[in-house]
Amino acid sequence: METANQNIKPVTTRINDNGCIEIGGCDLTELADTYGTPLYVYDEETIRSITRSYKDAFRLYPNIKMMFASKAFMTKAICKVMEQEGFGLDLCSGGEIYTALSSGFDMSKTLFNGNNKSYDELVMAINCGIGTISVDNFFELELLNNVAVSSNKKVRILLRITPGIECHTHEYIQTGHLDSKFGFDLTQADEAVELIKEQYKNLELVGLHAHIGSQIFEKQVYYDEVGVLFKEIKHIQDKYGITLHEINLGGGVGIKYTEQDKPVSIYEIANVIIESIEAHSKEYKIEAPSVFIEPGRSIVGTAGVTLYTAGSSKQVPNGRKYQAVDGGMADNARPSLYQAKYTVEIANNPHAQADTKVTIAGRFCESGDILAKDIMLPDINEGDIICFYDTGAYGYSMSSNYNRVLKPAVVLVNNGKSDIIINRQTYEQLTESDLIPKRLDN
Ligand code: LLP
16 A cells, blocks of 8 residues: 655645645645745644554554654654654654653653763653663663663663664665664674673663664565564573563655655555564564664655745856755755755646756855756746755754754644744844853953
């Protein structure tokens, strides 16, 4: 069955009677008018549709805990939607913990990940009752045990391992291969287990964690990942008599940015995972474990679009035609960081013939600030509203204040209603942490 991550556009996208693109029953040109641009627009229905696909796809394996990888897009309203959909949260910083806490999230349904969690973050995690901590390295094992001892608590942990599975995604976002900054190499896992058993008495090892990469289009890698984790569980059981009942498979399911992308349905991913669990449970005679998954991009990526207003344009003599917009690499770092490609439309003119080759340039002071290179679009006029699809994941969450440009607002749309879920930053907020030392203030 097809799932929302396999479409370029949010599930509610349509052209309305005014000939404009509408998402969640809201005309994009009206949203741009009301809230200004750049503007991130999230379709609530698409988010809920994909979370429901995950739940439905895994219904035959009820012992599953879905944790939204909040690094993809984190704000209090999203925590609420996740809570309503029965999802937990994968958190990876004090800021993400704080956001979840201040949204009133049940912290027992959260997981804490990261390769260099600080002492303060670990204290915060333990004090607020985070459900599970995925420990990444020897340094953290010791640090976390010390924090747990001082708080007189026993902490549930997973060991993050590097499973050695390569997936054919962009090299910057491969994490499962052996030369990785994340997790214990499999050859180090024994030592970690021994330390927990002998020394770190405030840590309760409940399972293993791996994450094999992001924007993955293959399903076999998930089958193999389960196999690697089961083999290690069996090894730990045989060698140390410790039975681990939990595995965390990480995230990574891909979405469709352009027609060339062929992401897999959530149902296919779920089937492959369940199949692999059954096969490996039999092979190793291990009881089927409790499974965590941590999807990020596939939950919010397709749901989000970014609206820009077309500004200046430039035709290089015998060269490219550049159309500048009022945002760029500070609200979407992905094109300049990963050469990521997007599907683009003109929200007020989606049907016109796309017969002009144009390069959409950002407004930031850097030649590399190009949002889309050599794409075909209808003629663009100043003031047109340009819609970039699939910016819901790692857009806002990786945004910056480069050039001291304000961070855009975010609206959530549903059934003809739009609500601001993050206000546009103000110049006061931008400068509120700036201090002028007395000796400079003359
Ligand atoms: N779990 C762990 C431990 C992770 O490191 C990640 C993502 C996820 C889950 C969620 O993966 P997803 O389902 O979103 O693929 N900034 C890059 C993506 C970095 C992904 C980092 N880790 C991008 O914009 O493509």
